[in-house]
Amino acid sequence: MFCSIYIFILGTIFGSFFYVVGTRLPNNESLLRPRSHCTYCNHFLKWFELIPLFSYLILRGKCLKCNHKLSKEYLLYELFAGVLFFLSYLKFGVSYEFFIALILSSLTILIFITDFKYMLILDSPLLISSLFVIILKYLYYGANEVFFSVLCGVFSFLIMLVIGKIGTILFKKEALGGGDIKFAFVMGLALSQSKFIFNSSILLSVFSGSRITLIALVFSTFLALPYAIASMLLKKDNEVPFGPFLASSTLIVFFFLEKFKYIFFLF
Numbered sequence: 374m375f376c377s378i379y380i381f382i383l384g385t386i387f388g389s390f391f392y393v394v395g396t397r398l399p400n401n402e403s404l405l406r407p408r409s410h411c412t413y414c415n416h417f418l419k420w421f422e423l424i425p426l427f428s429y430l431i432l433r434g435k436c437l438k439c440n441h442k443l444s445k446e447y448l449l450y451e452l453f454a455g456v457l458f459f460l461s462y463l464k465f466g467v468s469y470e471f472f473i474a475l476i477l478s479s480l481t482i483l484i485f486i487t488d489f490k491y492m493l494i495l496d497s498p499l500l501i502s503s504l505f506v507i508i509l510k511y512l513y514y515g516a517n518e519v520f521f522s523v524l525c526g527v528f529s530f531l532i533m534l535v536i537g538k539i540g541t542i543l544f545k546k547e548a549l550g551g552g553d554i555k556f557a558f559v560m561g562l563a564l565s566q567s568k569f570i571f572n573s574s575i576l577l578s579v580f581s582g583s584r585i586t587l588i589a590l591v592f593s594t595f596l597a598l599p600y601a602i603a604s605m606l607l608k609k610d611n612e613v614p615f616g617p618f619l620a621s622s623t624l625i626v627f628f629f630l631e632k633f634k635y636i637f638f639l640f
C-alpha cells in the first residue's frame with residue numbers, strides 16, 4: 374500500500390514535468406529557463422508552490438502574488454499521471470508490463486497536452502519512449518525480440534502511412550498527421566508479441582505479431598468517433614486531433630490485453 378501511494382506521488386511529479394514539456398517545447402521554449410513562474414505577473418514560484426496537487430489545493434488555484442486564477446490543467450494532468458502510474462502498479466506489480474505501462478502512460482499524457490493544445494505530437498517523447506521500450510525488451514526478452522518488435526513497429530508505421538495517404542486522396546486534405554503515423558511505430562513496437570508466431574515466414578510472423586496493434590488502431594477510431602461527432606455538431610472546428618485517441622487506445626488495449634485477445638480470436 375505504501376508503495377502504491379509512493380508511485381501515485383511519483384506520477385504527479387512526472388505529470389507536472391510533462392505539463393512543462395508539453396507546453397514549452399512546442400513553443401521552442403527552454404525547459405530550464407525561465408524557471409516556473411506565474412504567467413500573469415511573472416512571479417517565480419517558490420518550492421512550496423511547486424508541489425504537485427498539494428500546492429494547487431493549498432493556494433486554492435491562485436497565484437500567491439497577484440491572486441490570478443491558475444489554469445486547472447496543472448491539477449488535471451498531475452492527477453491524470455498520478456492515477457495512471459498508480460493503476461499500472463496495481464495491475465501489473467513491478468514487472469516488464471509495469472514499465473511498459475508507465476512509458477505508454479507518460480506518452481499518452483504528453484500527447485493529450487500537445488495534440489489538444491497545438492495539434493502536434495512531439496518527436497522527442499516518441500524517440501525516448503521507443504528507446505526505453507527497446508531497452509526493456511532487450512533486458513527481459515533478448516535481442517531477437519527487439520529485432521522482431523522493431524519490424525512490427527515498421528509494419529504498423531507503414532500501415533498508418535498507407536491509411537493516411539488513402540485518407541488524403543478521399544478527403545482531399547491531410548487525414549493523418551505525421552505525429553500519428555510516427556506514433557504507430559511506438560504502438561507496433563510496444564504491443565507486438567513474438568509468442569503469437571505460428572509460422573516461419575517473416576512477413577506472416579510480423580503480421581501475426583502485430584495483430585494486437587491492428588486491434589488498437591481499430592479501437593482508437595471507436596474512441597475518436599463520439600468526439601468527432603460532438604465537435605462536428607457543435608461546429609467548434611472540424612480539426613479533430615487523433616493522437617490522444619490513438620494513445621489512449623494503445624494504453625487501454627495494453628491494460629486489458631487478455632480481454633481484447635479473447636474478443637479478437639472469436640472471429
Ligand SMILES: [Zn+2]
Binds near residue numbers: 411413414415441
Ligand atoms: Zn501571479
